[in-house]
Ligand SMILES: Nc1ncnc2c1ncn2[C@@H]1O[C@H](COP(=O)(O)OP(=O)(O)OP(=O)(O)O)[C@@H](O)[C@H]1O
């Protein structure tokens with residue numbers, strides 16, 4: 001399998017980091033009582049690569065993403081992330097403070113519902129600046145400058161920097177959530193249905209924007225979606241989940257154009273598309 | 275509750291004690307031991323909020339029952355107690371608490387900062403520099419500095435544990451974005467020894483620098499919220515700010531109309547029915563001392 005490795009090398013990083021996976025997942029399993037959330041999931045994500053996860057409702061996509069991002073404690077498995085300073089580390093074995101630090105620096109999580117990922121009670125500028133302040137930024141002018149810059153990058157009128165997100169449209173809120181997440185220059189972005197709940201025209205614009213940002217910043221990402229159009233546009237590789245298990249994975253085009261598993265064939269033939 | 279007793283009356287108490295149905299300083303010894311354990315833990319972890327089993331006191335919560343319990347747990351018969359409310363010794367609240375301890379503990383009371391061994395305070399730090407051996411007890415209404423940003427107690431506890439304090443600066447950022455400056459002027463948040471973010475109680479930010487490297491012990495008691503926290507002597511206390519919007523311990527740009535002090539915290543008081551106003555020291559003992567009236 002040829003993974004795309006077009007990401008620009010980062011200053012100060014380990015030069016060999018481009019030659020090894022950014023994320024290695026092994027045997028990841030989460031049960032809710034007798035019910036399976038996800039079972040025995042394994043994959044590798046390379047620097048600059050986008051992995052799509054598709055599957056019907058209840059197939060375990062959000063559970064898997066939650067386990068990867070440290071929001072849900074899995075019952076078994078390993079999630080090894082290639083950290084900036086200390087190389088590959090098992091995220092699940094990290095002390096909580098270290099994992100939280102990772103979550104607000106090198107990782108980002110874009111929720112389907114922007115309300116879950118934004119602070120609705122403070123201004124757009126403060127929303128974008130929060131992660132910078134959380135990692136020690138103490139210059140108001142610079143924080144505001146970064147907030148302006150990022151609002152422009154996600155195509156929000158910079159004049160709205162002091163408005164609360166509750167005054168924004170759904171599409172703007174989602175773009176603000178993305179800006180808020182990317183401001184610290186993360187290397188890995190988790191997205192759960194980033195275009196879900198938006199109008200089709202708004203979805204297309206957001207998707208274009210995401211694609212530009214992911215490619216431009218050389219981001220690695222894991223994107224959960226119902227929407228095969230999203231994976232076609234964004235992801236290099238694709239995992240198909242059913243009943244908590246991965247039933248097929250491969251290059252996106254291969255999987256979509258020549259599905260091997262019966263379930264994937266149904267999915268692609270759009271019979272199962274929601 | 276009676277007015278504070280003069281020296282003559284105090285003497286009378288000693289010779290003809292009223293029937294006393296409570297322990298020294300009102301609280302029973304077991305309760306005082308429980309509070310002292312919390313105080314020791316608080317002193318060992320400066321700025322950390324220690325839960326304690328707050329007791330009902332014979333006064334309403336708004337009257338500083340947290341401070342009263344801390345004072346009760348610290349008092350010994352040799353202590354000299356001063357009680358201030360917003361800097362003044364003669365407000366109802368201060369008078370009542372002073373009288374309460376004069377009666378239940380029989381300790382000497384004073385209005386003079388320099389003479390006191392324990393000072394219970396609501397919303398001020400005395401102007402007279404404190405010294406080693408003194409204890410300053412703050413009455414605290416809301417101990418959690420993150421409360422207004424994150425109402426969930428489980429989450430704020432976790433934020434303290436992980437030093438996840440970005441939110442504090444989010445609040446200051448919002449202040450500057452909205453008002454052009456950090457508008458918080460009371461209960462201005464501080465960081466203790468580079469570790470815990472702490473609410474200094476609703477003192478004016480003018481008083482914040484006095485908390486840092488203070489020779490006295492500073493104890494904070496929140497009765498309704500059942501929390502105790504502390505600053506041991508010589509603790510570094512920094513007010514949160516931005517490099518380009520540094521903390522300023524501002525006060526009214528005036529001098530005291532009574533004593534002429536230009537460096538003490540001032541209250542604006544209305545002097546007559548015609549709306550006349552003047553600025554006077556909020557610390558009445560300090561002002562009186564400067565006017566040579568303290569006796
Ligand atoms: N907190 C929970 N408690 C119990 N069962 C859960 C919980 N969360 C998820 N599940 C179950 O785990 C399985 C996977 O759910 P998950 O939410 O991961 O699916 P999904 O693929 O994200 O679905 P959707 O597309 O609807 O978001 C389902 O059977 C679901 O009912």
Ligand SMILES: [Mg+2]
Pocket residue numbers: 061062063
């Ligand atoms: Mg889901």
Ligand SMILES: [Zn+2]
Pocket residue numbers: 530531532533534535554555560561562564
């Ligand atoms: Zn004065």
